[in-house]
Amino acid sequence: MSEVLLQASGLRLAFGGVKAADGIDLGVMKGEFLAIIGPNGAGKTTFINMTTGYLRPNAGEISYEGQRITGMSPRAIVKRGIARSFQLPQLFLEHTVEQNVALAVASRDGIWSPLTPLLRPGYRDEARDLLERFGLTGIADTRADALNEGARKLADIAMAVALKPRLLLMDEPTSGVAASEKMDVVETLARVLREAKVTAVFVEHDMDVVERFADRVAVWSQGRIAALGPPGEVLSDPAVQREVIGIERHA
Amino acid sequence: MRKIEPILAILVAAAMIVAAIAAPWLRFVLTIALAKGIAVMGILLLLRAGQVSFGHALYIAFGAYTVAFLAPRFGDAMILLPLAALGAGVLGLLIGLFVTRYRQIFFGMLNLAMAMVFYSLLEKLYAITKGSDGIRVEIMPIAGQALERVTYEWTIFGIALGLAFVLGFLLRLYLASPMGEALAGIKTRETRLEFMGVPARGVLLSAYVMSAVLGGIGGALIAMTSRHVTPLLSYWTSSGELVFIAILGGAGGVLGPFLGAAAYELVRVYAAASFADAWQMILGSVLLLVILFAPGGLWGMAARAIGGRGR
Ligand SMILES: Nc1ncnc2c1ncn2[C@@H]1O[C@H](COP(=O)(O)OP(=O)(O)OP(=O)(O)O)[C@@H](O)[C@H]1O
Ligand SMILES: [Mg+2]
Numbered sequence: 001m002s003e004v005l006l007q008a009s010g011l012r013l014a015f016g017g018v019k020a021a022d023g024i025d026l027g028v029m030k031g032e033f034l035a036i037i038g039p040n041g042a043g044k045t046t047f048i049n050m051t052t053g054y055l056r057p058n059a060g061e062i063s064y065e066g067q068r069i070t071g072m073s074p075r076a077i078v079k080r081g082i083a084r085s086f087q088l089p090q091l092f093l094e095h096t097v098e099q100n101v102a103l104a105v106a107s108r109d110g111i112w113s114p115l116t117p118l119l120r121p122g123y124r125d126e127a128r129d130l131l132e133r134f135g136l137t138g139i140a141d142t143r144a145d146a147l148n149e150g151a152r153k154l155a156d157i158a159m160a161v162a163l164k165p166r167l168l169l170m171d172e173p174t175s176g177v178a179a180s181e182k183m184d185v186v187e188t189l190a191r192v193l194r195e196a197k198v199t200a201v202f203v204e205h206d207m208d209v210v211e212r213f214a215d216r217v218a219v220w221s222q223g224r225i226a227a228l229g230p231p232g233e234v235l236s237d238p239a240v241q242r243e244v245i246g247i248e249r250h251a
Numbered sequence: 252m253r254k255i256e257p258i259l260a261i262l263v264a265a266a267m268i269v270a271a272i273a274a275p276w277l278r279f280v281l282t283i284a285l286a287k288g289i290a291v292m293g294i295l296l297l298l299r300a301g302q303v304s305f306g307h308a309l310y311i312a313f314g315a316y317t318v319a320f321l322a323p324r325f326g327d328a329m330i331l332l333p334l335a336a337l338g339a340g341v342l343g344l345l346i347g348l349f350v351t352r353y354r355q356i357f358f359g360m361l362n363l364a365m366a367m368v369f370y371s372l373l374e375k376l377y378a379i380t381k382g383s384d385g386i387r388v389e390i391m392p393i394a395g396q397a398l399e400r401v402t403y404e405w406t407i408f409g410i411a412l413g414l415a416f417v418l419g420f421l422l423r424l425y426l427a428s429p430m431g432e433a434l435a436g437i438k439t440r441e442t443r444l445e446f447m448g449v450p451a452r453g454v455l456l457s458a459y460v461m462s463a464v465l466g467g468i469g470g471a472l473i474a475m476t477s478r479h480v481t482p483l484l485s486y487w488t489s490s491g492e493l494v495f496i497a498i499l500g501g502a503g504g505v506l507g508p509f510l511g512a513a514a515y516e517l518v519r520v521y522a523a524a525s526f527a528d529a530w531q532m533i534l535g536s537v538l539l540l541v542i543l544f545a546p547g548g549l550w551g552m553a554a555r556a557i558g559g560r561g562r
Contacts, residue, residue, distance in 0.1 A: 052446065078448040090446070093439040095432065103432055107447040111429035111454070115421070118432045163447060 003030040011060035020046040022223030038220030053077040083165035089156035091144035098140040102127040104162035149176035170202040284512040285411035290469030291508035293462030294497040301438030306362030310466025312485035315474035319386040335471035343463020373482035385481030419505040501548020510549040
């Protein structure tokens, strides 16, 4: 548990006058589940975007497995074993859920085989297996543009998991998932990730989810990390409770 | 539906052969339709990625002029066809490296620009191209056999039909493959591909090269059939015609381009004969009706009539 998988040092990124990252230092330990919490606009998504190569920081460095990945393309970073899911699900809207996930499975091999079907047994079975674990079997043949918000979110995460990453970054995995299903969904997700020994960083607004599944919590505030530690400590800190007002807490 | 497609393809092919036997002039029209259908499969390929090329007549013209230029030297259809395909593929790669950086209207217009540059070259370089007079293509031997006119025309018809089958079959496999589905992914979520480690531009570029090859083959067949090439082959209206046929035929299946091309050529010939100057108006009305009432094109209509989905 004590080995650092991802290390961010001194990350800065400003959009005009907005400091979306204002000196982020964070080490993600191998095997841990790290939750990121914080108010809207704190820079949580920006951190994921910088880590996955979508945004390039103005300053600072990110290293993964001891190698510098700052400024690499999303493609190069995925190839190194970092996958992500999105705050707004990014699905291939005219494809079915099964095709979406199968395409992610296929992309591990490159997708350059032009004459054998995407839904060949190897890819299809793996996609179906994942869909079953995520409870999506019933909508496997539904086109992505016809899904409800919760199902889109899950399909989006299933695609990221299908890439078999060693580090998975999830941006609000449970938003849009019905409150009654939330805990089940996260439970399943956590099991899948633990089985595959995936390290996970997830942005989360539901403190019950954080308390139950995170090994550590990082509190984001105006582009900085205001607090970092085990959920028990961090969430009971009055300063954090003040900072992260507006977050939901179930009774 | 996918199972019915091959059967339908065989029926369409049989109908074409019967028509070609019944009337020699139809044999000419249908050979041109098959050639255009092959080129329009290239348009369909790019449509999968949500991109419309308004300049693909460039590759038809390139294939056609390749035949016209090289026929005196390598005068055999079986050598000229692969040469035209290869040449168009190389040209497609060079132009594709540039145009696949762009999407939507920019992609469409850059292709148009390329085709118009080629058109101007064909017009202006009179010493080489004979300008707007164009170049005549003599009847050439096929696989070493010198043929008299009717046999030659039948053989070209047969080659066009055979190529339509083989290329249509390959395209169909491609579209259902990871590569083809990734191409379709460009239409809806290109960035996701990058986050899956897939180079979206490479996927589009390879499809673009394939579409250029299809255009080159179509152009070579057109040159061998009409036996006269002119710069008009590369004019923007010719490119528009390909898009027209693609929409008329429907982009849902590989049969669409051929249904579209056959319908287009037949309507054109009949309308031109019966209404002289009004044939564009008739074609325009047909396209309008298709867009309004049958967005899946002729293929979509056929598919629905048989009771499946057009896509
Ligand atoms: N690409 C961008 N261009 C301009 N401004 C941006 C961009 N991305 C983020 N920002 C700004 O940076 C700040 C941080 O945004 P970010 O999306 O990282 O916040 P967040 O913590 O994920 O918020 P939320 O909880 O609403 O998702 C916001 O003020 C946002 O408007
Ligand atoms: Mg966010």
